[in-house]
Amino acid sequence: MSASNEWTEWHLTPRGWERGTEKLDFGGTTDRKIPKDRVLTKKYREKSSSIYSPQEKELNTIWSSNDNIRIQNLTKKFGECPKSL
Numbered sequence: 371m372s373a374s375n376e377w378t379e380w381h382l383t384p385r386g387w388e389r390g391t392e393k394l395d396f397g398g399t400t401d402r403k404i405p406k407d408r409v410l411t412k413k414y415r416e417k418s419s420s421i422y423s424p425q426e427k428e429l430n431t432i433w434s435s436n437d438n439i440r441i442q443n444l445t446k447k448f449g450e451c452p453k454s455l
Contacts (some may be wrong), residue, residue: 377415
C-alpha cells in the first residue's frame with residue numbers, strides 16, 4: 371500500500387481543459403461526468419510509496435479520439451494538460 375496516491379483526470383474540450391474525476395487521499399474520490407465533446411483525456415498522478423520515498427509524478431493518456439488534427443489544434447490553443455491535482 372502506498373503512503374499517498376492522488377490523481378485527477380483532465381479532459382480536453384473545445385472550451386479548454388476541464389477537471390474530471392479525481393481522488394485525494396483524505397477526501398476520497400469525486401466523480402464528475404465526462405464531457406460529451408472531449409477529444410482527449412489524461413490522468414495526472416502523484417504518489418509516494420512511503421513517507422521516506424520521493425514523490426513520483428506521472429501523466430498518462432487514458433483516452434483519445436481519432437481526430438488527431440482537432441487534438442493538435444486544441445492543444446495549440448489551450449496548451450498541455452495541467453499538471454496539478
